Amino acid sequence: MSTAIEKGPFRYDIVGSFLRTPEIKEARQAFEAGTLDKAGLRKVENEEIAKLVDKELAVGLKAVTDGEYRRSFWHLDFLENLKGITHVKADAWSVKFKSHQPKAVTIEITDTIDFEDHPFVEDFKEFNAIVNNRAVAKMTIPSPSMLHLICCVRNEHFTLPACYNSEDEIFEDIAKAYKKALHAFYDAGCRYLQLDDTSWGEFCDAEKRKAYAARGIDVDKVGQKYVEVINKVLEDKPADLTVTMHICRGNFRSTWFSSGGYDPIAPILFAHCKVDGFFLEYDSDRAGGFTPLRHIKDQKVVLGLVTSKFADLEKEEDIIERINEATLYVPKEQLCISPQCGFASTEEGNAITDEDQWKKLSLLKSIAEKVW
Numbered sequence: 001m002s003t004a005i006e007k008g009p010f011r012y013d014i015v016g017s018f019l020r021t022p023e024i025k026e027a028r029q030a031f032e033a034g035t036l037d038k039a040g041l042r043k044v045e046n047e048e049i050a051k052l053v054d055k056e057l058a059v060g061l062k063a064v065t066d067g068e069y070r071r072s073f074w075h076l077d078f079l080e081n082l083k084g085i086t087h088v089k090a091d092a093w094s095v096k097f098k099s100h101q102p103k104a105v106t107i108e109i110t111d112t113i114d115f116e117d118h119p120f121v122e123d124f125k126e127f128n129a130i131v132n133n134r135a136v137a138k139m140t141i142p143s144p145s146m147l148h149l150i151c152c153v154r155n156e157h158f159t160l161p162a163c164y165n166s167e168d169e170i171f172e173d174i175a176k177a178y179k180k181a182l183h184a185f186y187d188a189g190c191r192y193l194q195l196d197d198t199s200w201g202e203f204c205d206a207e208k209r210k211a212y213a214a215r216g217i218d219v220d221k222v223g224q225k226y227v228e229v230i231n232k233v234l235e236d237k238p239a240d241l242t243v244t245m246h247i248c249r250g251n252f253r254s255t256w257f258s259s260g261g262y263d264p265i266a267p268i269l270f271a272h273c274k275v276d277g278f279f280l281e282y283d284s285d286r287a288g289g290f291t292p293l294r295h296i297k298d299q300k301v302v303l304g305l306v307t308s309k310f311a312d313l314e315k316e317e318d319i320i321e322r323i324n325e326a327t328l329y330v331p332k333e334q335l336c337i338s339p340q341c342g343f344a345s346t347e348e349g350n351a352i353t354d355e356d357q358w359k360k361l362s363l364l365k366s367i368a369e370k371v372w
Contacts, residue, residue, distance in 0.1 A: 008136055008192045008242045009277045009302045009336045010062040012361075012368040015246050016140035016194065017074060017342030018067035019349040019357060024048050028347070045070055050130050059361045063136040063192055066127040067344075074196055074345040075142035080107050082177060083114035084163075085147070109151050109161045113173040115180040121188050128189045139190045143197035143245060144178045144233060145226040153199075153217060171225055175232040182233055182243070192242045194279070199226060200269060201249035201281070204260035204288075223268045231274050244302070246279035248341050261288015270295035282322070283307035283340035293329035301330050304340030306364055311356040319367050332372070337364055 020028075027044035030036035036044075049066045056064040071077040080087040086108050124139050131137040152158050152167065164170055185193055202208045203219045212219050230245075237243060247262075262270070262280070270278070270292065277300035282290075293301060303326055305319050319337070326335060343350055343357045 007240070008063050008138065009244055009279070009300050009338075010136075011336050011372050012061070012364040013063060013279075013302055013336055013338040014056075014061060014065060014138075014361065015279055015304070015308070015339055015342045016065045016068055016138070016196070017344045018052060018065075018069075019344045019352070019354055020067075020069060020347050021048050021051075021354075024069050025347070046126060046130065049127060053130055053134075055358065057134055059358055060365045061135060061361065063138040064131060065138050065140060066123070066130075068140065068342065070123055072347050074140070074342065075146050076105065076107060078118075078120055078141050079147055079150070081118050081120065082147070083116050084109060084111035084173075085113065085151075086110040106155075107147075107150055108155075109164075109170065111161070112163050113147070113170065113177050115177040115184065118181065118184070121184050124185055124190055125188050136192050137190065138192040138194060139185055140194045140196055140246075141181065143195035143199070143226075144174045144229050145197050145199040147174055148222075148226070148229075149199040149202075153212070153222060156215065171229055175229045178229075178233040179235070182237065182241070186238055186241050191240055193244075195230070195243065195245045195275070196248065197245055198248045199223075200247045200262075200265050203265050204249070204262055206260055209264065220264075220268060223265060227268060227273045231272075234274050242276045244277040244279060244300075245273065245275045246341075247281060248345075249281055262292035263288065266292035266295040270299070271297065273299075275299060277302055277336075279338055280304055281340040283309070290326045290329050293326060296330050296334070298334075300334050300336055301326070302336040302338045304338055306337070306339050306360050308339040308341045308343045308352070308357070308360065309350050311352045313359055313363060316363065316367055316370070319363075320371055323367075323371055337368060337371075339364070 023044055027036060027041050031038070031041040049069050052067045052069070053064050068074060076087065079085055088106055088108050120141065124137070128137045148170065152170065160167065182193065200223070203223055209219055234243060279302040281304045283304055283306060303323065305322055306314050323335060323337065339360055343352065
């Protein structure tokens with residue numbers, strides 16, 4: 001068996017985000033202060049993304065990302081640029097992390113949801129031009145589930161917007177908008193699209209399930225709707241487009257907000273969701289064991305066995321042993337490895353250094369070459 005795979009996910013892969021460089025941070029601060037114009041910010045972003053891509057290629061990655069360098073958050077920057085969605089201030093972040101808390105902002109549905117003239121499409125075109133066919137240019141966006149989760153589930157004061165007669169109509173428009181998004185990215189040259197999703201991490205968490213149940217929310221039924229929406233989005237997916245899902249339990253400055261194995265969601269998600277692969281967090285005991293992987297069909301499973309939260313470097317033999325454990329439930333040829341999450345899901349980044357993140361990726365490459 002070889003590490004060579006023609007399309008993603010690849011034997012050693014990445015989730016998406018990288019630590020922002022000092023140049024990116026300074027440029028964004030200058031832009032917010034009004035001392036750097038939009039064109040100036042764009043120039044710095046493109047220069048830094050080009051440097052990042054060179055580093056990704058140097059470490060041997062087959063798929064590269066723009067590090068999410070243009071974003072403040074892994075999800076809100078995309079969601080708030082959908083039609084009908086408004087960025088609003090909040091009293092607190094929509095979920096509580098175990099330590100540091102993100103900036104208190106959120107989104108609301110204020111009009112009919114749609115995907116039109118979205119800035120991320122142009123972002124991808126510029127990024128793809130930088131990559132210039134030297135690797136697969138991977139695009140990451142929040143899953144459609146996140147839009148509903150933030151606006152309609154986490155929000156305890158949610159009321160149906162005036163433009164909608166039912167929640168089913170909201171789901172229908174989310175599916176239509178994301179289908180447009182998928183094809184817009186494809187037309188822009190994207191062949192590897194990832195849906196990032198923390199809803200399933202919450203639905204794995206016994207405490208959160210109990211709290212939602214107390215509010216009258218059946219998270220299994222919600223989960224079934226989320227799978228239904230994603231499958232609608234994928235109905236006419238081009239054959240040469242890979243779409244994966246990354247499931248996360250929270251990643252902000254090396255902290256988290258959900259715990260629990262995949263057992264409650266596996267029969268709903270793994271057995272029925274028609275993505276091409278799942279990136280699964282498996283870097284700590286908070287993620288549980290591999291038994292739920294028995295519900296996987298023909299999707300690839302990317303085991304997030306190397307943490308992006310802390311600098312300590314895992315031992316190769318320990319990771320290889322865990323890969324072998326996973327083969328009890330999924331054939332080795334369906335398995336890949338990656339960090340458990342990005343290195344900077346928000347612009348603040350995790351509590352590691354630039355050197356640390358590249359050591360982690362070098363380790364993954366070394367392991368993949370030994371295992372496959």
